[in-house]
Amino acid sequence: DAKTTQPPSMDCAEGRAANLPCNHSTISGNEYVYWYRQIHSQGPQYIIHGLKNNETNEMASLIITEDRKSSTLILPHATLRDTAVYYCIVRVVDGNKLVFGAGTILRVKS
Amino acid sequence: KAGVTQTPRYLIKTRGQQVTLSCSPISGHRSVSWYQQTPGQGLQFLFEYFSETQRNKGNFPGRFSGRQFSNSRSEMNVSTLELGDSALYLCASSLVGQGASPAFFGQGTRLTVV
Numbered sequence: 001d002a003k004t005t006q007p008p009s010m011d012c013a014e015g016r017a018a019n020l021p022c023n024h025s026t027i028s029g030n031e032y033v034y035w036y037r038q039i040h041s042q043g044p045q046y047i048i049h050g051l052k053n054n055e056t057n058e059m060a061s062l063i064i065t066e067d068r069k070s071s072t073l074i075l076p077h078a079t080l081r082d083t084a085v086y087y088c089i090v091r092v093v094d095g096n097k098l099v100f101g102a103g104t105i106l107r108v109k110s
Numbered sequence: 111k112a113g114v115t116q117t118p119r120y121l122i123k124t125r126g127q128q129v130t131l132s133c134s135p136i137s138g139h140r141s142v143s144w145y146q147q148t149p150g151q152g153l154q155f156l157f158e159y160f161s162e163t164q165r166n167k168g169n170f171p172g173r174f175s176g177r178q179f180s181n182s183r184s185e186m187n188v189s190t191l192e193l194g195d196s197a198l199y200l201c202a203s204s205l206v207g208q209g210a211s212p213a214f215f216g217q218g219t220r221l222t223v224v
Contacts, residue, residue: 032210043114043200043215044153051210087153096141096204096213097166100153 022088114216135203
């Protein structure tokens with residue numbers, strides 16, 4: 001599985017967009033990019049995933065570069081409840097083995 | 111639709127004992143995977159089961175084992191517990207053969223070994 005690189009921490013003002021970058025330069029053609037977040041001591045929560053097109057759902061948007069070597073998770077209007085560790089993962093289709101890195105600690109401040 | 115259910119939520123065991131944790135996947139999900147989360151090592155993959163067969167295995171000693179039943183429910187067992195086995199154990203389930211369907215996690219079992 002390809003490895004990902006994320007900044008260790010980021011701050012965001014409440015109500016502003018939070019943009020979380022992820023580098024996955026060794027991603028293979030059949031690997032999807034997934035984003036999860038984990039609020040302290042809870043199970044990771046699925047946010048969004050994509051292959052090469054940009055994706056949007058009720059929680060967030062995922063922007064994947066054309067060469068697929070990096071992506072950005074966008075939380076359009078961050079709230080204090082979005083404070084969590086965000087994990088970017090690449091995963092082979094139909095494989096249920098997720099390789100977690102250290103993730104990005106996002107702190108949303110009022 | 112009910113989510114992934116893990117039982118028990120909290121457990122305290124003594125060194126040398128064994129423990130069994132249970133995971134009920136989302137209805138219709140046939141793949142179940144297990145993870146260990148500790149402050150020092152982060153989230154680490156233990157193993158994955160599909161159709162009652164172990165499909166993937168992480169780098170953990172043989173004291174960690176699992177199984178899956180015909181209804182897709184899964185259990186993991188840790189024998190001869192060590193202090194270092196204290197961790198949050200997470201279970202995730204997903205559809206198989208449905209493209210890139212994501213894995214969904216339970217709330218975990220917090221195991222403390224004393």
